[in-house]
Structure formats: structure tokens, C-alpha cells
Amino acid sequence: MTADLPPEPFNAGEPAFTGDVGGTTTLVEGSTFCLSGSTGDIEPGTPHGLFFRDARVVSRWQLRLDGRTPHPLSVSHPEAFAGRFVMRRPPAAGTSDSTLLLVRERLVGDGMRETITVDNLGREATAVRLDLHVDADFADLFAVKEGRAVHGGSDATAAGPELLLRDRRDGSRGVSFTATAEPVVVPGALSWQVVVPAGGRWSTEVVVQPTVGGRAVKPQFDRGERIESSGPARKIRAWRAASTLVTASDPVLTGVLRRTESDLGALLIHDPARDGRPFVAAGAPWFMTLFGRDSLLTAWMALPLDVGLALGTLQTLAETQGTAVDPLTEEEPGRILHELRLGPDSTTVLGGNHYYGTVDATPLFVMLLAECWRWGADEAVIRSLLPAADAALAWVDRYGDRDGDGFVEYRRATDRGLANQGWKDSFDGVNDISGRPAVPSIALCEVQGYVYAAWLARAELAEGFGDEATAARLRERAADLRQRFASAFWLPDRGWYAVALDGRKEQVDALTSNTAHCLWTGIATDEHAAVLIRRLAEPDMDSGHGLRTLASSMGAYNPMSYHNGSVWPHDTAIAVAGLLRYAHLPGAVDLAHRLADGLLDAAASFGGRLPELFCGFSRDDFHPPVPYPTSCSPQAWASASPLLLVRAFLGLEPHVPRRTLSTRPHLPARWGELTLSELRLGNETAQISASGDEAAVTGLSADWTT
Known part of the structure; x- marks a missing residue:
């Protein structure tokens, strides 16, 4: 028997x-x-x-x-x-x-x-x-x-x-x-x-x-309770019930999207100290807590699933926003938290359990607030967060721009803090073409793009709430920054933006994926973007499984490093979104398709779950890709990356206050038909079906423009 x-x-x-x-x-x-x-x-x-x-x-x-x-x-x-x-x-x-x-x-x-x-x-x-x-x-x-x-x-x-x-x-x-x-x-x-x-x-x-x-x-x-009746199972069912269903003809993409939904649900934390307000932890195993940059970008990517996650993240970060100057924790008035820790050694790790040493979370906070408004978040909640957004922009002016040159830079306050405070925050994450580390203070190219987008975001909110004078002033600030950025960061003899300006205001001239973030935020001019797109398409940047963090032709390149030649799925997804923002330029859509195809092939080799990062060896040398040994998995912004790909290839831009929903699809052929069901936009629910360069939207009221 x-x-x-x-x-x-x-x-x-x-x-x-x-x-x-x-x-x-x-x-x-x-x-x-x-x-x-x-x-x-x-x-x-x-x-x-x-x-x-x-x-x-x-x-x-x-x-x-x-x-x-x-x-x-x-x-x-x-x-x-x-x-x-x-x-x-x-x-x-x-x-x-x-x-x-x-x-x-x-x-x-x-x-x-x-x-x-x-x-x-x-x-x-x-x-x-x-x-x-x-x-x-x-x-x-x-x-x-x-x-x-x-x-x-x-x-x-x-x-x-x-x-x-x-x-x-x-x-x-x-x-x-x-x-x-x-x-x-x-x-x-x-x-x-x-x-x-x-x-x-x-x-x-x-x-x-x-x-x-x-x-x-x-x-x-x-x-004795069955697993399907347990709290975690009930939570994941509620998350799925409230989330948009995204499917595609491509079984790989559909499987990856299901894993995305499951992993984001598992990483979701409902803070009992804040009435169960949701935010997403950065990633397992080492970052199961609130991270400013990671949680904000994840919430941005996950907007097609659930606006509530983004609002919970913004509200939690607003409550922990800096109010004083503390060199040990690097807190400054208006600065958005880098990470929150609760462990027994939290008061001695990175200066305290509330650590603020990040240069990009603060402008990203303002960007996400406006994006939530466009996606139909409750206007009263948006208005309640405007003081936090204004405090964040005040930090940009008073503390972010350390030397008054109009660019936001960082330099850690003590030897306990992170030496690098952008998303590439490893000790050797920022270097020049020969591999020499940048000398602080360091003004990263992508951070200037985030600040540019933050000025525009706050301007749009001001205009939406009837403050035309403030909107005009902030748009003028953004235009001025864009012009100065083009002059200070562009490397005309190389065809890309410097990754940073160092403490001597000299260009740190390595070719990195950071430049693609400048496409995503729109700070890049069309003239520069056209050249940059061609350069990003070269084999030293495109690994075949995604965009390398550092070109293989650079002095510090190491495909097995954390930030100097590896592939990060969220970084590649942001690059794809940036390329599609400039879809009118030659080669942009083709490169976006190639990067997305490589990333989905990588996801399939990892069982449908994209890890935090993987090694940047060429696909011709290693397929499937080589795992990075200590990569987090599941990791929030890696898990959310397929959602950003979906949104970018759809060209999906809702504006609930204006009752418009625009699409500019450029779907990869392998995806077949892509369907978004029960897409919640304020009090409305839409269905979108798309294939190739065509999309159909149904379910919205007659007064909407699509």
C-alpha cells in the first residue's frame, strides 16, 4: 500500500x-x-x-x-x-x-x-x-x-x-x-x-x-489552520483582488507578471503603528524594511497595480521626513529617509535606526506625489502631502545644492555614512573612464534629472490646484536646470553624459547606465538623446540580458561586481522607459525591444523571478546569465520592473483630474496581445487591449478622452 x-x-x-x-x-x-x-x-x-x-x-x-x-x-x-x-x-x-x-x-x-x-x-x-x-x-x-x-x-x-x-x-x-x-x-x-x-x-x-x-x-x-486560510494567504488574495490583472500572449511575460504580483504582495508591509498603512520592503533577505529610494521607485512602477501602495509609501516617508540637522544620521530638514532599521544594533549601524544618507529619495518623493495625483489618488491626501513636497524642494535648494552651483551633490557627514549616496551606493560605484573613484562632493547625472522632474511635478500640482504663479516659477527653474545640465554634463567627444561632476567640478567621464535615467526623466535634449541612444546600443553596454551598469570598455569594468558592470533589472527597465520617451528618435524603440527581450529571457532562466542583479557577462559567452552570489530575491524594484516595461511599451499615461488616458503602444512582437483588466483610475475602471502599435481602451465614462 x-x-x-x-x-x-x-x-x-x-x-x-x-x-x-x-x-x-x-x-x-x-x-x-x-x-x-x-x-x-x-x-x-x-x-x-x-x-x-x-x-x-x-x-x-x-x-x-x-x-x-x-x-x-x-x-x-x-x-x-x-x-x-x-x-x-x-x-x-x-x-x-x-x-x-x-x-x-x-x-x-x-x-x-x-x-x-x-x-x-x-x-x-x-x-x-x-x-x-x-x-x-x-x-x-x-x-x-x-x-x-x-x-x-x-x-x-x-x-x-x-x-x-x-x-x-x-x-x-x-x-x-x-x-x-x-x-x-x-x-x-x-x-x-x-x-x-x-x-x-x-x-x-x-x-x-x-x-x-x-x-x-x-x-x-x-x-492546524490550512495554509490557504492563513493570514499571509488572505493578504495575498486581497492584494490580487485589488490589483489590475495583466496578461499577455507570451507565456514567459505572463508568468513573470504573476511572480511580480506574488512577490510584491509578500514584500508588502502593513505598518501596525500607522493604521495598517502599506509600503513595500526593499527586498529579501537583507533589506526587509522601508527604503526611501527603493520603496519610492517600486511604488512608481507598481502604480498600474495599485495606487494605494504609492500613497502609503509617501505618507510613511512624510512622517519620517527630516526636521533637524544631525550629522550622525545625516538627517536634514526636508530630507527623505534612506532606510529604517529595527534590529538590536540599529542605533550603531549607519548612525541610527533612521538613516538619511541618500541624495535621490527626496526629489523622487516629489515626482511620485504628482504621479499619484495623475493616477487618481484622493485629492485630499495629495493636498495633505504638499507641505512635505515643499519641504523636500527646500532641502534641494538649501542642503542638496551644497555649494550653490545649481546642482544637487552629496558628501557624507561622517565616516559612518555611505560614501556614495546615489543608487550605486557601493564604495566604488562612481568612477571615471580609467577606473579612478570620484572625489566628493559628487553631483550625479541622474539626480539632476530627478530634480528636474521634481520641479515639473510640483509645477503641475500647483497648476492643478490653481496656483499659476508658482507653476510658472517652478517650470522656469526646471528649464534653467535642463539648460545648465546639458552644458555641464554632456561629453561631446564621447557621446554620453558624464556620470557625475566631482568635488572639483570636473566631469567624471565613465559610460554608465545612469545616463539612461536622464532619458527617463526627460532632462536630455533630443540632440543629445539621439547620440546617446546609439551609444547605449553598442555591445559594451548591451549585455544581451539587459543594460550593464558600466560599459565593458571602462577601466573599472567587472561583470561580477555589484555596480561596475553587472545588470540590474530595475535599471534596465528605467532605461527602456527612457528610450520609449524618445521613441520618435531613430533606434530608440529597437533598442528598447532588445533590452526588454534580454531581460525577460533572464527572468525565465531565474524561474520567472528577476533577482536584484546578475553578472554582466555577454550573452554570447554565458546564457543563461550568471547569478550574482548575494543578490536579493525577491527584491522589490526588480520584481516591479516588468510592470514598468508594460507601462512603457503601452505608452500608458493617465491623467484622472483631466479625465484623459493616452496610449502610444510599441509592443515587442513576442508579447502578442497584452491585456490590462480592471485598471482602476480614481472612480473609473478601464480595460486595455494592445498589440504591436495599436491599443483599444474600454470601460471609461463618455467624458474621458482616450
């Missing part, structure tokens, strides 16, 4: 992503994530762990079957928050087969639940001993990420059926382990000695519950 396998975890219909049996599996839900190996074990001495609010609450989670490690067979996680590890008992000496199947079904969400099932497929009963070894070091996320020594550890108490671990340093954090099927509980382990009859099954359910500030955190699941 053969026992049925335990049921698959909750699956909403999209293809399951099957992990590499030899790799690391990541499960994520809001501010909770779990890293484990192919058997589901969390190995001590590795970056593995169950993390909650930036602290590792489980540092060891090893299941042993009769004292041995089970053999892994498969790993799957059809949802980002649920995983299934299928294993077998190692065969007896002299045999190649095993009759004992072991399945671990895991669910995360403000804690963790694991159901362990043993199936005896043999013809006689078998005795089995299972030992689950557990520990917690309560290490700060940054300490784990950087491989630093962890101090402190935990004190263990076995209280009947429950094992309690508490942070030895101050006791403010803790974790409890409880299980069914009557385990023997001792400090460091839960054990079961069972006999499984022939064709029979045995199972236990283990629950991990964190404690913060001496109070137990309620998990998003109940004991």
Missing part, C-alpha cells in the same frame, strides 16, 4: 518556483523571512536563519532522522511565504532505495510554522527517531549579512511542552518553540520517538513565536 503525499501548499494558480536542491531557499512575508538549505535546515555559522524585525530569532533549525541528515529530493515554494521540502531517509547500507518519505511544509508570517510529515511506504512498520535542534542568537541583521562575530547568545528554559529562548544581553527579545505529538523538550532540542505502521503516516506541527519588548508577537496563522 502506498500512502498519498501530503497536500501541496496553497497555490493561487501561477507556476511554482522550484528551488535548486543545492541552494538556499528564501521565504518571506512582510518583516519576516527565513533562509535555509535544501533540506529546510538552518545551519549554524551561516547566514541562514529566521529573521523578524531585523533580528535573527532562529539561528539553528536542524532536523535529524535517526541521527542522520535526510536526503533532499525537491524544494518548492509556489508562494513567497510558503515552502515544501521533500526528503527521504538515507538508504540502509548496501541498498540504493528508501521507503521512508519526509516532508516539511513551512509557513512564515510574524513567526514560523512547520508541519513535519513522515510516510512509511514500506511493507512493515518502522521505528523512527526525529530530533529538531534549535537555537537563537538574536543577532542583528547587519551582523549576519557582514559575517561579523555575534555576541550574547540566548538562555534556554524547557517549560513542559514549550522551549523558551531569551536574548542573553537584555532579555528584550525572545522566541518560543511548541509542538504537537508530545515531544520530549530539553534545552536546544525537541525530540520524538515514533513507530510508523506500514503504509502509515505520522506528523507534528511546530510553531515558532517571537517576543519583542517582553511581549509575544501574534503569528499570522493558527495551529
Whole structure:
């Protein structure tokens, strides 16, 4: 008699992503994530762990079957928050087969639940001993990420059926382990000695519950509850129900879009301190928190799915906007937060748990506010955020432009801060054509584009709310910046914009993907854009899987680096959107098609989920692309990138206050027909069908212009 396998975890219909049996599996839900190996074990001495609010609450989670490690067979996680590890008992000496199947079904969400099932497929009963070894070091996320020594550890108490671990340093954090099927509980382990009859099954359910500030955190699941009834499953269903459905004839694109929807839903955090207001965490495993730049750009890309996410992000960032000057945290009045941390070492990491060392989040905040207004966000909410936008632009003038030359630059305030404060914020992320690092203060080309777009965004809001004088003044500011930018940053003998001006106001002349952001914001003149498009199409920039961050002809090029030759999906998607903004120029659409095709081919090779980045080797040398070893996955703006591709190729520009919806489609041939269903635009709902250069819009009221 053969026992049925335990049921698959909750699956909403999209293809399951099957992990590499030899790799690391990541499960994520809001501010909770779990890293484990192919058997589901969390190995001590590795970056593995169950993390909650930036602290590792489980540092060891090893299941042993009769004292041995089970053999892994498969790993799957059809949802980002649920995983299934299928294993077998190692065969007896002299045999190649095993009759004992072991399945671990895991669910995360403000804690963790694991159901362990043993199936005896043999013809006689078998005795089995299972030992689950557990520990917690309560290490700060940054300490784990950087491989630093962890101090402190935990004190263990076995209280009947429950094992309690508490942070030895101050006791403010803790974790409890409880299980069914009557385990023997001792400090460091839960054990079961069972006999499984022939064709029979045995199972236990283990629950991990964190404690913060001496109070137990309620998990998003109940004991015995089916995964599809759990809090994470309900949340993802609500997210899908409220989101626009995007499908295409191309099965690869459709699969990638389904993974986008799932991953953004899993990275979505509803802040309990702010009435459940939503924002998206930057990415698992290391950035499960609010990031100014990342969360703003992700929200921009996700507007076709849900405007509410963008509004929640703006409101949360407005509440944490800088009000004072603090060199340690780099806070300045009007400055938008770089990142928020909650871990035990957060007050010593980057100067504090609120760190402001970013130069681009502040203008991006203003850009997104106007974009939300165009997409139909509640006008009262938009008006309530105008003071934050004005404070942001005041920061641009008073603190962003450090030397009064009309450009926004950065220089860290102390040696604790980030040396580079644009999106390429690694220590060596900004360099010249020979590879020499730029000398601060540094004025990045793309940041000037963001500031240009921010002036125009605030001007449009002023005009929309009847303040024509302010609108005219801000448009004049934007026009002046565009003219000065063209003069200061353009390299006529090379055909691209300098990546930056350094502290001596000299051009940092490397060819980078940053220049493509200047197309996206529209600061590039047509004359310069026409030359730049031809240059971006050269093989030293186009890897075949996307746009390289740094051309292979540059001195600092390294395809295996973080920012000097790798490919970042969000960066390529922004480049595509920029190219399509200049679709009237020769070669722009063709290059956009090529970059998007390469990116989708890369996504297919990663199981439908675009990682944070991957290596920038040429497609001719490596296909599929080579993964970057510590890339976040899922990662918010990588996950949202396909949505920006969809919007850009549709030429989709709604303006709800003016009741207009324009489309200028240039869809790649491989996409076939693209359909957006239940696209919410204020109080209206539209359906869009497009193919090639044609689009049809239905569902809007008669007074709309399409």
C-alpha cells in the first residue's frame, strides 16, 4: 500500500518556483523571512536563519532522522511565504532505495510554522527517531549579512511542552518553540520517538513565536489552520483582488507578471503603528524594511497595480521626513529617509535606526506625489502631502545644492555614512573612464534629472490646484536646470553624459547606465538623446540580458561586481522607459525591444523571478546569465520592473483630474496581445487591449478622452 503525499501548499494558480536542491531557499512575508538549505535546515555559522524585525530569532533549525541528515529530493515554494521540502531517509547500507518519505511544509508570517510529515511506504512498520535542534542568537541583521562575530547568545528554559529562548544581553527579545505529538523538550532540542505502521503516516506541527519588548508577537496563522486560510494567504488574495490583472500572449511575460504580483504582495508591509498603512520592503533577505529610494521607485512602477501602495509609501516617508540637522544620521530638514532599521544594533549601524544618507529619495518623493495625483489618488491626501513636497524642494535648494552651483551633490557627514549616496551606493560605484573613484562632493547625472522632474511635478500640482504663479516659477527653474545640465554634463567627444561632476567640478567621464535615467526623466535634449541612444546600443553596454551598469570598455569594468558592470533589472527597465520617451528618435524603440527581450529571457532562466542583479557577462559567452552570489530575491524594484516595461511599451499615461488616458503602444512582437483588466483610475475602471502599435481602451465614462 502506498500512502498519498501530503497536500501541496496553497497555490493561487501561477507556476511554482522550484528551488535548486543545492541552494538556499528564501521565504518571506512582510518583516519576516527565513533562509535555509535544501533540506529546510538552518545551519549554524551561516547566514541562514529566521529573521523578524531585523533580528535573527532562529539561528539553528536542524532536523535529524535517526541521527542522520535526510536526503533532499525537491524544494518548492509556489508562494513567497510558503515552502515544501521533500526528503527521504538515507538508504540502509548496501541498498540504493528508501521507503521512508519526509516532508516539511513551512509557513512564515510574524513567526514560523512547520508541519513535519513522515510516510512509511514500506511493507512493515518502522521505528523512527526525529530530533529538531534549535537555537537563537538574536543577532542583528547587519551582523549576519557582514559575517561579523555575534555576541550574547540566548538562555534556554524547557517549560513542559514549550522551549523558551531569551536574548542573553537584555532579555528584550525572545522566541518560543511548541509542538504537537508530545515531544520530549530539553534545552536546544525537541525530540520524538515514533513507530510508523506500514503504509502509515505520522506528523507534528511546530510553531515558532517571537517576543519583542517582553511581549509575544501574534503569528499570522493558527495551529492546524490550512495554509490557504492563513493570514499571509488572505493578504495575498486581497492584494490580487485589488490589483489590475495583466496578461499577455507570451507565456514567459505572463508568468513573470504573476511572480511580480506574488512577490510584491509578500514584500508588502502593513505598518501596525500607522493604521495598517502599506509600503513595500526593499527586498529579501537583507533589506526587509522601508527604503526611501527603493520603496519610492517600486511604488512608481507598481502604480498600474495599485495606487494605494504609492500613497502609503509617501505618507510613511512624510512622517519620517527630516526636521533637524544631525550629522550622525545625516538627517536634514526636508530630507527623505534612506532606510529604517529595527534590529538590536540599529542605533550603531549607519548612525541610527533612521538613516538619511541618500541624495535621490527626496526629489523622487516629489515626482511620485504628482504621479499619484495623475493616477487618481484622493485629492485630499495629495493636498495633505504638499507641505512635505515643499519641504523636500527646500532641502534641494538649501542642503542638496551644497555649494550653490545649481546642482544637487552629496558628501557624507561622517565616516559612518555611505560614501556614495546615489543608487550605486557601493564604495566604488562612481568612477571615471580609467577606473579612478570620484572625489566628493559628487553631483550625479541622474539626480539632476530627478530634480528636474521634481520641479515639473510640483509645477503641475500647483497648476492643478490653481496656483499659476508658482507653476510658472517652478517650470522656469526646471528649464534653467535642463539648460545648465546639458552644458555641464554632456561629453561631446564621447557621446554620453558624464556620470557625475566631482568635488572639483570636473566631469567624471565613465559610460554608465545612469545616463539612461536622464532619458527617463526627460532632462536630455533630443540632440543629445539621439547620440546617446546609439551609444547605449553598442555591445559594451548591451549585455544581451539587459543594460550593464558600466560599459565593458571602462577601466573599472567587472561583470561580477555589484555596480561596475553587472545588470540590474530595475535599471534596465528605467532605461527602456527612457528610450520609449524618445521613441520618435531613430533606434530608440529597437533598442528598447532588445533590452526588454534580454531581460525577460533572464527572468525565465531565474524561474520567472528577476533577482536584484546578475553578472554582466555577454550573452554570447554565458546564457543563461550568471547569478550574482548575494543578490536579493525577491527584491522589490526588480520584481516591479516588468510592470514598468508594460507601462512603457503601452505608452500608458493617465491623467484622472483631466479625465484623459493616452496610449502610444510599441509592443515587442513576442508579447502578442497584452491585456490590462480592471485598471482602476480614481472612480473609473478601464480595460486595455494592445498589440504591436495599436491599443483599444474600454470601460471609461463618455467624458474621458482616450
